[in-house]
Amino acid sequence: MAKRKGLTLTDVLITVVIALVFSFIYSIWGGVYTALEPLGLHLNQLLYGMWFIAAVVAYLVIRKPGVALIAEFAAASGETIVMLQFDVMLIVYGLIQGLACEIVFAIVKYESTSLMVAVIAGISAALATFPLDWYYGYLGQLATWNLLLMFGFRVLSGALIAGWLAHLLYRALKETGVLKLVGNGHAAEEGL
Amino acid sequence: MSEAVKRYITFADRVNPLVKILVAVALFLTVILIHDPNHLFHLAVIMFILLLLLSGVKYIYIGLLTGAILFFGFISSLYMIFYGEGTTTIFRFGIIHVTEESAVRGIHIMMRGITLSFFGALIVFTTRITDVFYSLMQQGRLKPKYAYSFMAAVRMVPIIAGEYMALRRARKVRRALIHRKYITGLKGFISAIVTLLSQSIRRAWRLGVAMESKGFDDGPRTYYHRTTYSIHDLHFVLLIVLGVILSAFLGEWFSPFDTVDAR
Numbered sequence: 542m543a544k545r546k547g548l549t550l551t552d553v554l555i556t557v558v559i560a561l562v563f564s565f566i567y568s569i570w571g572g573v574y575t576a577l578e579p580l581g582l583h584l585n586q587l588l589y590g591m592w593f594i595a596a597v598v599a600y601l602v603i604r605k606p607g608v609a610l611i612a613e614f615a616a617a618s619g620e621t622i623v624m625l626q627f628d629v630m631l632i633v634y635g636l637i638q639g640l641a642c643e644i645v646f647a648i649v650k651y652e653s654t655s656l657m658v659a660v661i662a663g664i665s666a667a668l669a670t671f672p673l674d675w676y677y678g679y680l681g682q683l684a685t686w687n688l689l690l691m692f693g694f695r696v697l698s699g700a701l702i703a704g705w706l707a708h709l710l711y712r713a714l715k716e717t718g719v720l721k722l723v724g725n726g727h728a729a730e731e732g733l
Numbered sequence: 734m735s736e737a738v739k740r741y742i743t744f745a746d747r748v749n750p751l752v753k754i755l756v757a758v759a760l761f762l763t764v765i766l767i768h769d770p771n772h773l774f775h776l777a778v779i780m781f782i783l784l785l786l787l788s789g790v791k792y793i794y795i796g797l798l799t800g801a802i803l804f805f806g807f808i809s810s811l812y813m814i815f816y817g818e819g820t821t822t823i824f825r826f827g828i829i830h831v832t833e834e835s836a837v838r839g840i841h842i843m844m845r846g847i848t849l850s851f852f853g854a855l856i857v858f859t860t861r862i863t864d865v866f867y868s869l870m871q872q873g874r875l876k877p878k879y880a881y882s883f884m885a886a887v888r889m890v891p892i893i894a895g896e897y898m899a900l901r902r903a904r905k906v907r908r909a910l911i912h913r914k915y916i917t918g919l920k921g922f923i924s925a926i927v928t929l930l931s932q933s934i935r936r937a938w939r940l941g942v943a944m945e946s947k948g949f950d951d952g953p954r955t956y957y958h959r960t961t962y963s964i965h966d967l968h969f970v971l972l973i974v975l976g977v978i979l980s981a982f983l984g985e986w987f988s989p990f991d992t993v994d995a996r
Binding site for chain 1: 808811886941
């Protein structure tokens with residue numbers, strides 16, 4: 542296949558399909574997340590990183606500009622398709638998280654697949670949701686210890702789930718050999 | 734949306750999908766700017782009435798959905814009710830401290846969620862998903878490669894679901910033969926996702942190559958399915974704008990909450 546720099550239809554299709562696989566997991570995850578919510582201690586925030594794992598995995602697989610944003614948008618709208626519930630909020634959050642990851646990937650010029658980049662992307666996506674949450678959920682009026690707990694858990698979760706776990710998935714995927722098909726064929730040069 | 738749940742078609746079904754999405758975004762911004770719980774209460778009620786009248790869906794489904802929306806909305810506002818700041822204590826138990834202010838604020842956050850969910854449900858019930866992408870291409874000038882990859886991917890959702898079920902059954906049958914750690918826990922989770930992902934990537938790649946060679950790429954296209962703007966779009970926008978204005982007036986007239994600012 543001819544190597545093309547921009548996103549081809551195949552790239553977009555693979556990105557969206559990766560995102561849809563994750564939107565299944567998101568839907569199941571949503572149940573666990575909600576189950577932990579009544580405790581109020583923000584234990585659910587420890588699971589928060591899962592909401593932007595699709596962006597990081599899709600980037601690690603394809604490594605082209607725009608992939609993280611498309612993946613996060615598709616995963617958010619995928620929840621609409623899987624759960625049959627349209628939520629503008631979900632899509633707005635998805636776009637913001639995808640954009641935050643995208644900025645990190647643009648800084649490394651869409652080349653690095655290191656664990657560190659994944660972790661930083663995960664953390665930045667976690668941070669990016671705060672301004673909106675602050676306004677939407679009136680976080681300024683929350684008891685301070687509770688707010689710090691929420692903040693800490695979410696960042697930790699971004700690093701662990703969207704960063705470390707996403708990287709683990711990427712390495713496992715690489716072993717299957719399926720990545721030879723994808724993107725610019727860079728995986729072939731990586732000795733697969 | 735599936736025909737099985739529908740009872741009748743309303744003008745909302747004929748509104749351009751792009752217009753509905755733009756109205757949804759505008760409503761999201763409006764709801765964020767409303768700090769008066771009385772105002773928001775009436776907006777939530779109006780959205781519910783619109784869902785009831787315009788979706789054309791059997792009441793049993795709307796009832797089930799409403800129950801779920803209220804339940805999840807309530808649960809997701811508990812963090813504020815339990816730990817929000819306030820001066821007038823209603824209830825205190827250990828670290829939980831419910832005050833009048835935090836309770837109203839929590840309910841306000843819940844009403845934000847349900848207002849948007851009711852409107853979202855109305856959109857889902859009155860829009861066909863393929864029309865969304867046709868509209869994005871024809872009125873939104875979205876490049877066909879994005880729209881067609883989304884539409885193709887949507888068709889794969891049932892296949893992915895089927896694959897997941899097959900994987901579960903296969904694991905059940907072979908449970909005695911494989912080590913437990915490959916079924917449960919992190920290893921099991923990763924092996925399940927990697928299986929689903931690698932299969933899906935392969936399938937997406939095959940389909941992508943086929944679609945590219947058939948010319949589903951960029952470039953000008955003609956369409957069999959056409960979506961257009963119509964007078965229904967204007968009616969729909971006006972209806973929602975009127976709803977927001979009406980809810981503000983009703984909030985002045987009938988106020989279930991003492992305060993006018995939930996902050």
